Amino acid sequence: MAGGQSVHADDWVVVGRDLFGIPDHGWVVLLDDQDLGGENDQWSGSRKSGLGAAGLLGRWIYQLVGLVAIASTDLAMAQFLASLISMTTGYNANTYVIFAIYVGIIILHGVVNSLAVRLNGIFNMISVWWHVLGTALIVIVILATTPEKQSASFVFTEWANNTGWSSGFYVFILGLLQSQYTLSGYDSAAHMSEETKNAQQGGPWSIIHAILTASAVGWVFLIGITFCIQDFQSQIVEPAVGVSLSQIFLDSAGETWAILLILIILGAQFFCGSALTLSSSRMVYAFARDGALPLSKHLHKLNKDKSPVAAVWFNIAFCFILGLPYIWSETAFSAIVSVNTIASSISYLIPILCxxxxxxxxxxxxxxxxGKFSIPVGIIATIWISITSIMFLCPTESPVTAANMNYAAVPFVIVIGLCVSYYALWGRHWFKPGGTRACDLDDDPELEQKSDSVSRNGSANEEIGYLKNLKT
Structure with a gap:
């Protein structure tokens, strides 16, 4: 554990503040300029910039983010469910059983996201209240039932370095990873912008509200739980039921309350995984319309309820593949978390640099x-993202061995290599970010003729708006 509970409490504040004040502001301005698809490639390679390579790279990286976010969330849910089984039956699930639970969860998310769009909207509204009210109930119950609470000095100042590294600054930076991972995904509003009213204002403000809400609610939850840690070694380092939070619930509130609180966590994780699947499927759908994915002609199709079902199950299939390494190494879970955080940061960095x-x-x-603060904020965002991304690729434990090595760079480099090769060999011939959709034109000759007319007589932005209205 990098730095212990005090570092994580402080890092949460640091990350929440910097996400709201730095990268987010450099980023929502770009969203405001693009209300079609809301994709990172649009922000990097649109508005007659000719930056097709940057757009494709940013989009592939962020697609990796979407897939890894689903996988890591659903794998965490599978672990929590396994801890509940252990608590109630005494059965300790091995990695094969946990993986089987994980597969069941991602399939359920595929089914939920194959439903009509309006049903997903209702589902997400329930999710908001579940998270807020559930967090409040957990904090109240755990504080009320814990017999002996920790002191403020334990929560905010005590240092616990179990990494093996002697550098305090290095350990502090490593501690940022979990906070930045948890507070990522606030950009989901961007990927739903085509289904949002007044997206140029609604999209940016949704991102800001998401960061404010998640930072505040998450910090209250983190502090409340930390006050209730009774034995660091048995609850955090070596929990008997397999998950630290479940162990804290059990030791503090007893089995009955612990079961209820774990069910609240499981519900929140399921809602979160479903929302991530929804967002990622919209990214696949929008990217496929640019002809920038294999099987693009199939992936951008909508069913009768206007849901991109093919894109949804594309995500589910890839999440199955991403979860396979967990069977052989639990260290793979840490690598998945690192990839998600680093890739999301880099995907934000590309359009900001452009x-x-x-x-x-x-x-x-x-x-x-x-206004005039746009460039300075972008520069600060670039510095923040560069430093944290490099540090998150570094080893988290010392001495470094094959078992504890940070392998986050491996899938990241593979994705970049595949993207560059794809663009150089094929993508540059048909990839059209932020403009007329190659797949739409192939499927609709009448649309192609009208699109050519609009392109000759209007701006790129007018063309985008026209095509959106035409398809609607």
Whole structure:
């Protein structure tokens, strides 16, 4: 555990503040400028910039983020469910059983996200209240039932370094990983922008509200739980039921309350995984319309309820593959978490760099913008993302062995290599970020003729708006 409970409490505040004040502001301005698809490749390679390679790279990296986020969330849910089984029956599930539970969860998420869009909206509204009220109930119950609570000095100042590294600064930076991982995914509003009213304002404000809410609610939850840690070794380092939080619930509140609180956590994780699947499927759908994925002609199809079912099950299939390494190594879970955090940061960095370097004088801001602060905020965001991304690729334990090595760089490098090769060999011939969709035109000759007319007589933005209305 990098730095112990005090480092995680402090890191949560640091990450929450920096996400709200730095990368987010450099990023929502780009979303405000693009209300079609809301994809990172749109922000990197649209508005007649000609940055197709940057758009494709940013999009592939963020697609990796979407897939890894689903996998890590659902794998964590499988572990929590296994801890509940252990608590109630005494059966300790091995990695094969946990993986089987994981497969069942991702299939359920595929089924839920194959439903009509309006049903997903209702599902997500329930999710919001489940998270807020569930968090409040957990904190109240755990504080009320824990016989002896920790002191404020234990929560906010006590240092517990179990990494083997002697550098306090290095350990502190490593401690940022879990906080930044938990507070990622706030950009999901961007991927739903085509289904959002007044997306140029609604999208950016949704991101800001998401960061504010998650930072506040998450910090209250973290602090409440930390006050209730009774034995660091038996609850955090070596929990008998397999999951630290479940062990804290059991020791503090007893089995009955622990079961209820774990069910609340499981519900929150299921809602979260479903929302991530929804967001990632929209990314696959939008990217496929650009012709930038294998089988794009099939992946951008909608069913009778206007849901991208093919894109949904594309995500589920890949999540199955991503979960396979867990069978052989639980260290793979840590690598999955690291990949999610690093890849999301890099996918944000690419459009921000394009904005502050390549499009400094040509960028056209929308109604939501930072004015003269846009470039300075972008520079600070670049520095923050660069430092944290490099550190999250470093080993987390010393001495470094094959078992505890941080392998996060491996899938990251593979994705970049595949993306660059794909663009160089094929993608540059048909990939069209932020403009007329290659797949739409192939499927609809009438649309292609009308699109050509609009392109000759109007701007790229007018063309996008026209095509959206035409398809609607």
């Amino acid at each position: 904005r502050i370097i390549l499009a400094r004088d040509t960028f056209e801001p929308g109604p939501f913008n930072l």
